[in-house]
Amino acid sequence: MAILIADSGATKCEWCVVDKRKAKKTIFTMGISPYFLNSAQVEDIVRREVFPAVNRYKIEAIYYYGTGCKNPANRTMIRKAIQRVFPGIEVTVDNDLMGAARAVCLDGKGIACILGTGSNSCYYNGKKIVKNSPGLGYVLGDEGSGAYLGKKVLQYYLYETFDEELKYRFEEQYKLTSVDILDKVYKQPLPNKFLAGFTLFLAENRGHYMIENIIEDGLNDFFFQHVIRYNESWKYPIHFVGGVASGFRDVVRDLCSSYELEMGTILQNPMEGLIKYHKS
Known part of the structure; x- marks a missing residue:
């Protein structure tokens, strides 16, 4: 018998078949966001891209963690x-923050943080999310996220804060005019991904003082x-999930140290x- 675990953002979804021994099959589909896709579109993605790849396994349960699934109506739709x-298969749907918390805390207590395209955080008591700092999205919030850092780069x-060296590197790499940038941010879809x-x-460009300032x-x-708004931050480890946390783990580690917090898993x-959590 096996289980199917899904972890979805707005742009990419990872699906993994797991039995009692190990992961058996991993596939990727487009992201599934209930704010961008309706029920029929979600079903179509699962039917065309997931079902043929996993149908030969005897799946007894599906655990889906996804963006937009804090909303009960969205969870029901998915x-x-x-x-x-x-x-006939049991399907459990929860939000991506619960997925992150279970992935890093397992059944222990801790602060779980997402630092990817967007950002989020919570205090997890080993069973459920007890406190959640409000996520305001990339326009009003998402501090520390890829979109937040990318916005700083563009600013x-x-x-014209960059020195001549960084300005030259930026223009050589991206070849974007200010008109191009503003169009992609204000008129094109998925501006958070662009940022x-x-x-x-x-x-x-690590090592340049301006780059280090933006990151830090x-x-x-x-x-x-x-x-630091969670009182529990000084009692339990601070864990992180996401490409930004992983890519700039040295800065994350230094900040934990400066705030006198216990660094957890990244x-x-x-x-x-999630595989470890559900196998246990």
Whole structure:
């Protein structure tokens, strides 16, 4: 017997078949966001891309963690769409923050943080999320996220704060005019993904004082606005999931130290931890 675990963001969804011994099959589909897709579209993705790849396994339960699933109506929509493809199989749907918390905390207590395209955090008591700092999205919040850091990169470029060396590197790599940038941010779909793409520029230019300032200030904003607001932050480990946390783990570690917090686990994505959680 096996289980199927799904971890979905707005742009990508990872599905993994797991039996009692190990992961058996991993596939990727487009992201499933209930704010962008309706029930029929979700069912179509699962039927066309997931079902043929996993149908030969004897799946007894499906655990789905996804963006937008804090809303009960969205959870119900996703669950029913999956059940139409996998009738008779138990389907549990929860939000991506619960997935992150279970992945890094397992059945222990801790602060679970997401630092990817977006950002979020919570205090997890080993069974459920007890406290959650409000996530305001990339326009009003998402401190420390890829979109937040990418926005800073564009501000430094468009305000001509970059020195000549960084300005030259940016223009050579992206060949974007200010008109192009504003169009992609204000008129094109998925501007948060566009903004988050500039974390690559940060990663490739580590060591320059302006780049380090953007990274350190952006991640410190996340700690200041969210992490240290939990009283439990000084009692339990601070764990992280996401490409930003993984890519800039040295800065995350230094910030934990400066705030006198216990550094926990850092995972690039939650699937590894979710497999451990559900196997146990």
